Amino acid sequence: MKAVALYGTAGVLVLSGLSALGAAPPGDVGTDTAATAEAAGTAVAAARATAAGITFGACPKPEGLPAAVKCGTVRVPLDYADPYGKQISLTVSHAHATGKPADRQGALIYNPGGPGASSMYFPMATAVPAWKPLAAAYDLVGYAPRGVGRSAPLSCEDPATNAEEPTAAPIHPSEAFKRKKIAQAKAYAAGCARKAGPALRQYNSLNNARDLDVLRAALGERKITFMGASYGTYFGALYATLFPSHVRRMVFDSAVDPDPQQIWYGNNLAQSLAFESRWADFRTWVAKHDKTYHLGANESDVLASYETARARLTDKPAGSTVGPAQLQAAYLQAGYYDDVWPADAYALSQYLKGNAKPLIKLAAPDRAAAKENENGTAVYTAVECNDAPWPTDWRVWDADNTALARRAPFETWDNAWMNLPCAYWQAPQQQPLDVRTAEGALPPTLILAAERDAATPYPGALELQRRLRGSVLVTERNAGTHGIGGGRNTCVNRYLDDYLLTGRTPVRRASCAPHPQPDPVSLEKRTLPQPRPAL
Template identity: 70%
Template sequence: MKAAVLYGTLGSLVLSALAVAPAGSTDQLTAEARGTVVAARRAATTKIAFGRCPKSEMLPASVRCGTVKVPLDYARPKGRQIALTVSRTAATGKKSERQGALVYNPGGPGASSMYFPMVAPLPEWKRIARAYDLVGYAPRGVGRSAPLSCQDPADFAKAPTQSPTEPSESYKRERIAQAKAYAQGCGQNAGPALRHYTSLNNARDLEVLRAALGEPKLSFIGASYGTYFGSLYATLFPSHVRRMVFDSAVDPDPRQIWYRNNLDQSLAFESRWEDFRAWVARHDGVYHLGTSAEQVLENFEKVRARLAEEPAGGTVGPAQLQAAFLKAGYYDDYWAMRATALSAYLKGDPKPLIAQAAPRPEAAKDDENGNAVYTAVECNDAPWPTEWSTWDRDNTELAAIAPFETWDNAWMNLPCAYWPAPRQKPLDVGVHPGELPPTLILAAERDAATPYPGALELQRRLPGAALVTEKDAGTHGIGGGPNGCVNHYLENYLLYGRTPVRRATCAPHPEPNPVSLDERSAPRAGLRPSAL
């Protein structure tokens, strides 16, 4: 997110009280707790029949796939069941080295980790893969796991589109209408099932998956949003936790879920956007986009204006440009690619920008599915403001100091103002001292998607948790990535259960190489979280 100085200004924003929807009753929560026990016992008996993965998963033969059934509604555990898809590779070490299954979730909401077992041969994961079966899965609503959809994927992927940082009143009315239509589409497509796509149910599903894998206790890595429902799991089932890693932590304070967390995220992206532009300016000899962050911004805005008049390749407009450069706010290994595309476009060659920013029709279905699950979970999880005036005021104030991402983030979440399903009251994450074994939190100090204060808040709520901070860095999701110091702490914890006494720091990983095409295009060894 943004720099610390900008982050501090959020307290001055006038945020009206959220419209509070009725929370589930104690009886309802008790029924869901009983239902989880029933579902977990059933899964422990039936287990998962792993076999060849469907071709649609595009996984190598070394990865095996299966399904686990979970109740749609945990208050009715014998009612409708949905099947979650699961992937696994067996631990590669000796039998005496095996420590069980390690489950990974990359966040979202709406992301799948079916690919996770493929990291086993990577140098950063080899020793962990010797000790653990690596397990990925598609959470409820995602992929083939009772997929959720809110609109035609072709409409979702429509391009080119606009992305004004100072939207007009007419543009705002247009986006309000789109948000209402999207929320209505979610309700019509999912029907009564819509209310059951929640973070609490994702945590309960994780408990059933643990039982189906035959594990008496859970070893889990959650990244980004995965840290939030991982913390819910730790709160609900502390005695079932063996090892738990929270990589790039969401602030779990119930007052933050989700409206305020998204405002914080928009604020934080401004600083990370400046980090990128400053890096480009330091390499003006390569990119010729300016010798200061301000000059790089001027060139970016010049490209945005040109695309508003004439989209590149007929598909890349301002919104597609914005989406492509937002990724540079998440991961600095995009920096060289994006700077090259911007530079080439201004020199008359739009091809690199088109290659990086144009929508891919073959991905439209998955992208729409991921967005539908993201929206359903966040809208169901908590109260949201239901008056447009609240959104308008808060985002107008915020955009004055953080224009890069503020309005696009608001439009993405605006369906929650008109949501057709009941809202929950967020669970107050936390355990008593001694209830939970030591856990590990990983955080980059300048992470924009999950600002650093969220890691501090999570540590405060989980007694015994250790925090490893990558200083002066902002990549989102740092475990198994390019920082050897971070990976040392991750490996020590997963293999030996060792954590720092309370906090430890790592120097930042090296900045991207602006020249080498090989290094510029090489994928990270780590695992990219999604959305949050």
Template identity: 65%
Template sequence: MRAAALYGTIGSLILTGLTGLPATPAHALDPGLAETRGVALAARQAAAKGIDFGTCPAVEGLNGSVECGTVSVPLDYAHPRGKHIRLTVSRARATEGGAGRQGAIVFNPGGPGGNGMFYPLLAGLPQWRNVADAYDLIGYAPRGVGRSAPLSCVDAAGFVKGPTLAPHHPSAAYKKRQLAKARAYARGCARKNGTAMRHFTSLNNARDLDVLRAALGERKLNFMGASYGTYFGALYAALFPTHVRRMVFDSIVNPDPRKIWYGNNLDQSAAFERRWADWRRWVAKHHAVYHLGRTAQEVLAAYEKASKRLEKQPAGGTVGPGQMQGAFLKAGYSDSHWARDARALSAYLRGDDKPLIALAAPDAGSARAAENENAVYTIVECNDAFWPRSWPVWDRDNSKLARKAPFETWSNAFMNLPCAFWQGPRQRPLDVKVARRSGLPPTLMLAAEKDAATPYKGALELQRRIAGSVLVTERGAGTHGIGGGPNACVNDYLEAYLLGGDLPARRTYCSPRPQPRATA
């Protein structure tokens, strides 16, 4: 489920046999006694060793206010004395020392595959100043991400390229090519990562979080997870409820085992269609500025006209329909992209392709990071859950959905299709349920009512499963990742909880932020 948060103001069928990984029997993604003991041992070792923070490597792109270090975690928690991998960690120290300091707070921005090393930079933003006074802000790259035992499935040099088509109505021949591509990608993951690949799971991400807590010298964890970070944060809450001090879930993945991950992707595609319609209505409302149509349908016709033109002659030789669709998909994550996208489309149809090229052209400089992120995303989600083995099931479900939600359905399906060819652990996801007597303190949940990447039903489902949780909803809004953003109401609740443990009523609502201004 692609759900990398655009956070705050910074900036996630086995048709033929697969060689390279031995087959394993299906089993539940449960805590496991050996793994539980392994986490406890690794945490004790990490607490004794701590983290030797120092100057951050230049490759991280962090300023001098941020320190970096590493923490060692077992590759396989069932064998904690076996192979270890090192996770990179970043820190900005609390600016208020002494009695005002409340410890460290760890952040994950989503994914799977999102790199949270940037998080300490938020200390410089007004919305985070009071939190940064009280807490060390801790970012990290989860296993497989960035420099944390990085995963890869294909040659990065060829990963970011264009032009490509946008599969709104894929032909049989196009589908056949995507099947072959997905099969090859799954083989590449197995070939490049070997048997170690099976240990890159959401459950192990939750276990790593407890080792990180111990390495930071924290008896209890303060954690804020956005998007996918809410899912393994929920796993952590279920596995280690008495280890939690404060926990925030922002833009929430539906944790229902029946939704992980195939069902969630279908729900996501349907939700993106609704946000795509919101953007088109907004553009139509500002026809006098963009001249793209007075109705949402006319704006769609303008977009499709541009897509057909790009199919015949890609902009700058690299921007085809696929690149434009990928760029405009970001409008579903945040309405801060709305005016930018409308300007680019309007200019392109008037004969100026420069804004569209700037917006959508493949960036060779980001190829390595993009390939790594996609590899982690694929490996974690494919390892986490059962996926349909039969291509006819995928074809049936996505064909049906695409009739009413064509914008994102097929590109989402084809991105996840390697999981249909997986021959890894094939686990059943943990059924997250945390009772009142578990020892978990009250938790805070944040969600936008029209979030496309993590549809709102997921927030309601997680609240139902975690006793004592409070849900703050931004009404009528669709931005993905709302904590620390421009909505003062949301931020007030977030700050009150993190600084004082104060929570509002079980279901609390904030008015939406104003819609973006139309700028030419």
């Protein structure tokens, strides 16, 4: 389920940290020796972080951040059951609130999802108009979660291997192709185990939630104000379950379904099905603008144009770099963000007319980003594989994905191959925590969701609201952009700002009309909107 979106008081004592954990529902935490030890270890680490704080200074050049953003580190245990054992450092970025000191409300911590994504860039949001009201009231804090970037980086293979040459991506793979992908998945899982060793098991969502509490303490915040997008909503929900008394305000933007039965195998199947509908949304928009793109007057004809491009790239990759797999990866972004639709449609139209340059620019692998991409994939794989049991019988994967691909061919097998290493994982796998909070345990929390989101399908937001008592859901109707807070919908942003600035929420649910779809780009224009970075 790889999905990405853009965008106190000191003195916490060990005993108070342990008593806060007692507010979680019986049976969810603390019912076995390991969970009790990790709870105690988190309280120890938080108390230590409160005393140490974070020393912020100039950011290392590789971060590429402006001088106004400062960076530091916070130390966390590799294993919370052994808080006095090996420590790792998480990198943190920070920008002071831009408003009057008297109006400052503390730190707002942001996580963009992944797993495997970093929010080190987040303090730069002070310059983005939609974020200025929040930047005036809050210090904006980003960080690289464990395993990501310079935060005890995880790797599973040589980055040069990860920067693939043009590859096939059959929507109905042959038995020979399946055997090849099984072998690759086994090799990748073995590489993760070999390179990380016993530490591999420590890269998981529960530890990400514990790390978040240590970061809260290091910032000197008695209670956390947090906004998580996509996967960030899942470990944010784990945090709310583990540490309900530490929550001030929390925003869950594009929510993962936290049902333990869905983590993560079921969620990935649901995601593949949802992408088929969103892929159709893109084709319908292209057909609506056929006078601009000439790819077909209905969505079926646009699909035929895409399949023509896929067939040509199978025979002859574009620029010796873009084959069917690169094409599919690039056009998957159309399922995440509709602001890339004009660039995607333009590149496809030009390619079919004999000009491959826009498509190569859109879809060719970025060799300079190979190391970063390999790291992101390694963390994604480790977290999802460690979080929950996965089917270990290939026949289950084969039957489920073969059946699903008949209904949803666009993303199904690509998603399966991404996650298949979990079938052969060599680290112990956890049982997912039952995300659930009692009535009154949490202050009101805010859930944002687009009705046609493919990466985190809408039923997940309904399930999260059911499990977090007192939460409020704001829905962008008939829209599918993934990650809507601080985006192009002013109605959504009003609810977001009102909540984070005042704590006010709608009674239980509210809805917003969809943001406008993008305007088509004339084929005569040469300056095109660029797709956002995506993991």
